[in-house]
Amino acid sequence: MLTDRQLFLLQLLVNDYVVSAEPVGSRSIAKRDDVHFSPATIRNELADLEEMGFLEKTHLSSGRVPSEKGYRFYVDHLLSPVLLSEDEVGNIRHAYRKKFSEKEELIRVTAQVLSEFTNYTAIMLGPELMDMRLKHIQMVKLNQTQGVLIIVTDTGHVENKMVTFPKSIRAEDIEKIINILNDKLENVPLYQLQARLNKEISNVMRLHIRDYNRVMNMLQESLTMDDPEQIFCSGKNNILAQPEFQDVKKIISLLNVLEGKEIVHEIMSMPATGLHIRIGRENKLNGIEDCSLITTTYSMGGEHLGTVAVIGPKRMAYPRVVTLIDTVSKILTENLTK
């Protein structure tokens, strides 16, 4: 039930506000070449849009600013994805020119690219450790009592744990243990490791290994997986340059939110497929009421792997960010899959 002219004006106003960060008045809209009606007409239209809840004023006689409802409408109906210039596409590709020897590095670089090109903050969630499956397990002895237990997963992720083994243990025993583990635990999801260890392995172990109890304790401990998420964050400071965050208190509270774990939960609460936008209070997390969150996902060979997120002010360059996050997540998927 918005007239074409109202749609047009709403779009103009959001676009204008996004770059200027100042409330937009009727005069400044009327000045544009593509607007052929007077400030007074515009005032009337804007008053209507305000009445419908799409716009707000910061004070009685100020210009207008989009409300959250306004942004939502804009994002849902007026957002025309922007094309990246060839230069920019080239620059992005350039960031991926080098060979990546670790998957983590690839993800980290993606976060960097995204934060640099959007000028907002990028957060990448890696695959959940718990969902991976064990591919191979290995023990390296460092000295008489210490060693490193290495766990390689099907996705090529490597976890390592410092272990202290009982003095009584012999080198052959260690080898035996590792063989048993590799034999019995291949392709078991990490979250099941401990359970399997207790159920299926303890029997075999008891037969072959001296000092059974101590060894089991040691393994028990080493196979505890904590770190539930891998997080790569880049461009935290970008947000500080935004005019809406010139207040030191806001800066502190926002930075603290970005450091914390809650932001990860917020991101994980986004639908797990496709591109999604949460504007201001649509986010459930306190502290980012004035921010918008855009997420999409990336994968590796068809398998969903993790989430890409950009967080910036509500007054965000939505078209550009949408295009960028989409492009970058595709490049990442491509790179991971090949």
Next chain:
Amino acid sequence: MLTDRQLFLLQLLVNDYVVSAEPVGSRSIAKRDDVHFSPATIRNELADLEEMGFLEKTHLSSGRVPSEKGYRFYVDHLLSPVLLSEDEVGNIRHAYRKKFSEKEELIRVTAQVLSEFTNYTAIMLGPELMDMRLKHIQMVKLNQTQGVLIIVTDTGHVENKMVTFPKSIRAEDIEKIINILNDKLENVPLYQLQARLNKEISNVMRLHIRDYNRVMNMLQESLTMDDPEQIFCSGKNNILAQPEFQDVKKIISLLNVLEGKEIVHEIMSMPATGLHIRIGRENKLNGIEDCSLITTTYSMGGEHLGTVAVIGPKRMAYPRVVTLIDTVSKILTENLTK
């Protein structure tokens, strides 16, 4: 040649300024119970101290503030190390209660403890990767063409590299290669790996392995070590709460410095033994002219491993930080060594 009274007043003034962050006037000093002379006398003394360069005024009729020379003198001659309360020692120990399965985690937690207890920013430098020696090397095949190369060092650090191998390669070949590498490269410093590979290994390899060239290329690439330093930083945001950084521009520039690599070089330029303090412009790095840097080192079984640093405003609680950084680095060394 400062009189006792001047020493006393300088100490009082620094202590006062450190907690209040306000220029200190003669009246407020005279009010103290342990001061038995009048504001006028104090003014005379402070004027002398100022003339000698230990104090400064922010404007003509303001109270006094320590100059860098003043801080330096304070740190060198007046610093009385503070004792931690039993509660605090308990709290610190408490942070280390859990078992650490990775050395990195232990260092990370130490950074956290230090930043929390000092309320400044803690930066820990891990051991230089390049100085470590190879303990064991291992390849895990993920699928037909991809695998993970795992490098374990003598310090128990684990590096992993994604590799793509030529299709022609056979499982036995991989095993042979790894055996050769382990045989020839044990205890070789990481920075020599590539050179050794070319010199000593290529001959053996040529004899035993088909598709020699491709394999060598693959290994060549995998044994390139980049990441020269491990950095753990905690409490970046603590500094923001300090009254001297209430200016958004300062915040941004300081945070950018803390993100950057230069701060690592600055820390590495500190003497490699004992506890050291650099005040304000004594730091060569632009952007931390208003900060002080305190560093010491930690080790593992007698072997120097890395550096602990705290960065805060020049107006820093030196006695407390010195005690804390010392305590914490000892605990870390203890934990690593045992």
Next chain:
DNA sequence: AATTAGCACTCGGATAGATCGAGTGCTAAC
């Protein structure tokens, strides 16, 4: 000779008006 009381002076910070300009809503004319 060292200390201190007294006093004029300085300067930053807070407070209160005055002014300006960009904006609005409303009414009446086009």
Next chain:
DNA sequence: GTTAGCACTCGATCTATCCGAGTGCTAATT
């Protein structure tokens, strides 16, 4: 339906003023 005109609002900026915490200097006191 559109627009010109006008009274009105409110934040931002500037200015003047005042206050208080501080100083340095001089002269009196110990």
